[in-house]
Amino acid sequence: xxxxxxxxxxxxxxxxxxxxxxxxxxxxxxxxxxxxxxxxxxxxxxxxxxxxxxxxxxxxxxxxxxxxxxxxxxxxxxxxxxxxxxxxxxxxxxxxxxxxxxxxxxxxxxxxxxxxxxxxxxxxxxxxxxxxxxxxxxxxxxxxxxxxxxxxxxxxxxxxxxxxxxxxxxxxxxxxxxxxxxxxxxxxxxxxxxxxxxxxxxxxxxxxxxxxxxxxxxxxxxxxxxxxxxxxxxxxxxxxxxxxxxxxxxxxxxxxxxxxxxxxxxxxxxxxxxxxxxxxxxxxxxxxxxxxxxxxxxxxxxxxxxxxxxxxxxxxxxxxxxxxxxxxxxxxxxxxxxxxxxxxxxxxxxxxxxxxxxxxxxxxxxxxxxxxxxxxxxxxx
Numbered sequence: 001x002x003x004x005x006x007x008x009x010x011x012x013x014x015x016x017x018x019x020x021x022x023x024x025x026x027x028x029x030x031x032x033x034x035x036x037x038x039x040x041x042x043x044x045x046x047x048x049x050x051x052x053x054x055x056x057x058x059x060x061x062x063x064x065x066x067x068x069x070x071x072x073x074x075x076x077x078x079x080x081x082x083x084x085x086x087x088x089x090x091x092x093x094x095x096x097x098x099x100x101x102x103x104x105x106x107x108x109x110x111x112x113x114x115x116x117x118x119x120x121x122x123x124x125x126x127x128x129x130x131x132x133x134x135x136x137x138x139x140x141x142x143x144x145x146x147x148x149x150x151x152x153x154x155x156x157x158x159x160x161x162x163x164x165x166x167x168x169x170x171x172x173x174x175x176x177x178x179x180x181x182x183x184x185x186x187x188x189x190x191x192x193x194x195x196x197x198x199x200x201x202x203x204x205x206x207x208x209x210x211x212x213x214x215x216x217x218x219x220x221x222x223x224x225x226x227x228x229x230x231x232x233x234x235x236x237x238x239x240x241x242x243x244x245x246x247x248x249x250x251x252x253x254x255x256x257x258x259x260x261x262x263x264x265x266x267x268x269x270x271x272x273x274x275x276x277x278x279x280x281x282x283x284x285x286x287x288x289x290x291x292x293x294x295x296x297x298x299x300x301x302x303x304x305x306x307x308x309x310x311x312x313x314x315x316x317x318x319x320x321x322x323x324x325x326x327x328x329x330x331x332x333x334x335x336x337x338x339x340x341x342x343x344x345x346x347x348x349x350x351x352x353x354x355x356x357x358x359x360x361x362x363x364x365x366x367x368x369x370x371x372x373x374x375x376x377x378x379x380x381x
Contacts, residue, residue: 060209158245
C-alpha cells in the first residue's frame with residue numbers, strides 16, 4: 001500500500017537551489033500560498049527566497065482532496081450573518097475571480113466540471129437549501145438538483161456550483177514554483193526553519209497553514225492543526241461521478257478522476273479529538289470508515305492503491321489569517337484556510353504579496369490576524 005499521496009506520484013519540478021546572498025522577503029512554506037506569494041513578489045521587483053522543510057507541494061498542497069471551490073469554509077448564508085452581507089459577497093466574488101485566475105495558471109492541472117454540495121439527510125437539506133436561496137438572492141450562480149444519479153436515496157438534494165473545479169494540486173503548485181524560479185525566486189527545499197530569527201530578510205511570510213507550530217506562540221493559539229485522511233482507488237470500469245461531491249458540511253468528499261479512480265476523504269468528525277493534530281499519519285478508525293463508505297457508495301470494495309494524511313489549519317471563525325502579525329515587525333502570514341486552501345491559498349498568497357508591495361485591500365481587514373492573535377510580550381523581530 002502506497003502512503004505517499006497519489007498527487008505526488010508525478011515527477012517534481014526542475015527548480016534548482018539558487019545561491020542568493022541577500023533577499024527582501026523570506027517565505028516559509030512551498031505550497032500554494034508560498035509559491036503564489038513568491039511569484040507575485042518577484043514580479044513586483046523584490047528578491048525572494050522560499051524555505052520548506054520538505055519539498056515543493058509536499059505539505060498540505062499535495063495532500064488534499066483536489067477540490068477547487070469558490071467561497072470559504074462557512075456556508076454562504078452563515079457567512080452573511082457572521083461577517084456581514086457585504087463582506088460575504090466580496091469574499092465570494094473574489095474567490096470566483098481567484099478560480100478564474102487559477103484556471104489561467106493551472107493548464108491541464110485543473111478541470112471545471114462544477115461541484116455538488118450534497119444533503120446527507122433531511123436536516124442538511126433544509127440547511128443547504130437556505131444557502132442556495134441566499135446565493136440566488138445575492139446574484140450568485142447556483143442550481144438545485146433533486147435528481148442525483150449513482151447516489152443512494154438517502155442523499156436529499158444538492159447545490160450544483162457550476163464554476164467549481166477539480167485540481168491536481170501538486171502539479172499546479174510545482175508549476176507555480178517553476179514560474180517563480182523563472183522570475184529569480186530561490187527555493188531552499190529540505191530546509192527546516194526553527195526560528196524566525198534564523199532568516200536574514202527584512203520581511204518574513206509564514207505560509208505553512210496548519211504545519212507551522214513553534215514559530216510563534218500566539219500563532220499556535222489561534223491556528224489549530226487538523227488532520228485530513230484520504231485514499232485513492234484503482235481505476236474503476238465506469239464513470240460514476242462527473243464532478244467533485246461533498247456532504248455532511250464537507251466532512252465527506254470525493255471525486256472521480258479522468259482515469260476513473262476515486263479519491264475519497266473525510267470523516268474527521270468520527271474521531272474529532274484524535275484528528276485535531278499535526279501528526280501526518282493515517283489511522284485505522286478513519287481509514288476503515290472511509291472503506292465502509294466506499295462500499296456504500298459503489299456497492300463493492302475496489303482495490304485501494306494509496307492512503308495518506310495531510311495537515312490543514314483551522315481558525316475559530318473559519319476565515320483565513322492574512323496580513324501583518326501584530327507585535328512582530330516585518331512578519332506577515334497567510335494561513336488558516338479551514339480545509340479550502342486550493343483557491344484561498346492562491347488568493348491569499350497574492351493578497352499578502354500585494355500588501356508587502358504597498359497595496360491596500362478591503363479583504364485585509366476581514367482577514368486581519370489581529371482579530372485572533374494576541375501579541376506575545378517582547379520578542380519583536
